[in-house]
Amino acid sequence: MSAAAAVVELSESLEDYLEAIYHLEHENRVARAAEIALRLGVSRPSVTGALKALRLRGFIHYDPYTHITLTAQGKRIAADVVRRHTILKDFLVKVLSVPPAEAEHAACRMEHVLGTEVMARFLDFARFVEACPRAGAEWIRGFGFTCHDKGAYPECQRCLEAAKGTGPIGLSDGKGPGK
Amino acid sequence: MSAAAAVVELSESLEDYLEAIYHLEHENRVARAAEIALRLGVSRPSVTGALKALRLRGFIHYDPYTHITLTAQGKRIAADVVRRHTILKDFLVKVLSVPPAEAEHAACRMEHVLGTEVMARFLDFARFVEACPRAGAEWIRGFGFTCHDKGAYPECQRCLEAAKGTGPIGLSDGKGPGK
DNA sequence: TCCCTGAGTTAGGGAATCCTAACATAATGC
DNA sequence: GCATTATGTTAGGATTCCCTAACTCAGGGA
Structure with missing residues (x-):
């Protein structure tokens, strides 16, 4: 460009x-x-x-x-590759609560395939989540903790139960062939 | 396994x-x-x-x-590849507000490089966001709309301003070399 | 100084993926 | 039925990326 x-x-x-x-x-x-x-x-x-x-x-x-x-x-x-790597790893760890080692590995692969626009969205979203007083980090943590500690944010359990059911996203129920 | x-x-x-x-x-x-x-x-x-x-x-x-x-x-x-593709595209479009055409393209690349665990997090997060009454879709839309219509969710503007500044995520200020 | 060791290179190959040009087969229309 | 057209295959090559084996170079110790 x-x-x-x-x-x-x-x-x-x-x-x-x-x-x-x-x-x-x-x-x-x-x-x-x-x-x-x-x-x-x-x-x-x-x-x-x-x-x-x-x-x-x-x-x-x-x-x-x-x-x-x-x-x-x-x-x-x-520097740009490293920057992309960092953004993606941070997103995976902080927003999606992917374990750091796995996030590191996934970021290594993703960093090569995403364009500038998509990268910008990942970055902005992670920042927004951390900065937003209406929901932000606390809210995200509710999601994140469910991966490690089911009881930490009890008020989120209801949402999570709903989310586990067949929602509007995804073709299957998530128990695909695995790999 | x-x-x-x-x-x-x-x-x-x-x-x-x-x-x-x-x-x-x-x-x-x-x-x-x-x-x-x-x-x-x-x-x-x-x-x-x-x-x-x-x-x-x-x-x-x-x-x-x-x-x-x-x-x-x-x-x-x-079917598993298609499922991964769908999950990723949905995430990009619904959560990150990436334009569908670009999300399609990015999903095509990402679908080959992410493991089961990371995929599950993408899926769960998208479902959670859509299901959560505390923040959920409305909240996310506040983020999404900023990409297309700055004025749609004025109460989100403050968070977004903050997010645009140098936050805790990312190495640089986002104006990297581009590609 | 000279030799040894380890770092770096060249040589030679193999697998994956794509291409173009040319040939074979199948399907279509009269 | 036969010619034309579209579809599919084979042949031959280029590129990228990786490997092992063997050689070359540079620096440290006696």
């Missing part, structure tokens, strides 16, 4: 590499291939390949046997 | 094919390759390849030049 729009489409995989480099650069000032491999659970040759692809696109400074740092453009993209 | 657990891991791509076949079977009783290709925006040879992969895994009845139908197992998996 804007002039700052990404010229090159990044694959999910390359976004993951960029994100890892971003984190490692923050932790250690530079990223090293072995650490990237460890973090992403891939082999070192896979990292080398990805680094070449990222350099080709102008996202990292890199030459064989040198340390790796993000270019300005790379930093911008990586 | 259970005996009903998927024995074979399906790729996102194959899940999409299965989903398309499911819909076409419902619309036309049988699915045909050209329609699948049209629906998924791929070439007909790509469909042939996918059909072989799905047959190999026991998800469809299929022989060259014949019509395509889902096996019992295929139907189960496909």
Whole structure:
């Protein structure tokens, strides 16, 4: 959209590499291939390949046997991926009460597939819920606690009972084939 | 985990094919390759390849030049994908007020990456919001309307103003690099 | 200084997914 | 029944992403 729009489409995989480099650069000032491999659970040759692809696109400074740092453009993209990740994880944890470890995992996947508009809604909603004095965090907590502590918000039980029945949302009753 | 657990891991791509076949079977009783290709925006040879992969895994009845139908197992998996899609789209539209077309697109991507637990939270939350007399649909609509009609719920404006500021959620102020 | 170790790379492959071009089959219309 | 058209398949290739095995390079210790 804007002039700052990404010229090159990044694959999910390359976004993951960029994100890892971003984190490692923050932790250690530079990223090293072995650490990237460890973090992403891939082999070192896979990292080398990805680094070449990222350099080709102008996202990292890199030459064989040198340390790796993000270019300005790379930093911008990586920061955006990290931002999306954080927004999604926060939403999952704070609004939907998904356990942090699972939220982390789900955010890792979701971060690559949602557009700017949808991301903005996730962010706004989470903020709204935390800020709204009419319902807000307390209200949400009523929902959240049901996942861990059925008795914490007794006044919410009635709503939850209703919600568990076949509501207007969802095709089935929620006991699909599972997986 | 259970005996009903998927024995074979399906790729996102194959899940999409299965989903398309499911819909076409419902619309036309049988699915045909050209329609699948049209629906998924791929070439007909790509469909042939996918059909072989799905047959190999026991998800469809299929022989060259014949019509395509889902096996019992295929139907189960496909129905689950469709269910996830519906839950996510409903959530995006009803809770986050994402425009239907965009919600459709986002749901298409999300449906492949979220586990059972997270899906359950999305479903429960949407039902809860619609069922809760304390806040529920009205409350959510206050949020939703802000996306389309700033003045509809004036009593929500204060919360929304607060939410727009730098809240506890999100790394940046929301004006990231965009994409 | 020289060698050893570990980090990084190249070489060579495999799986998944898509494509185009060309061929085979089925269905339709006269 | 036969030609035309639409549908479906095969052949051949490109891309992405990952792997293992083997080689190269750089830095630390004797």
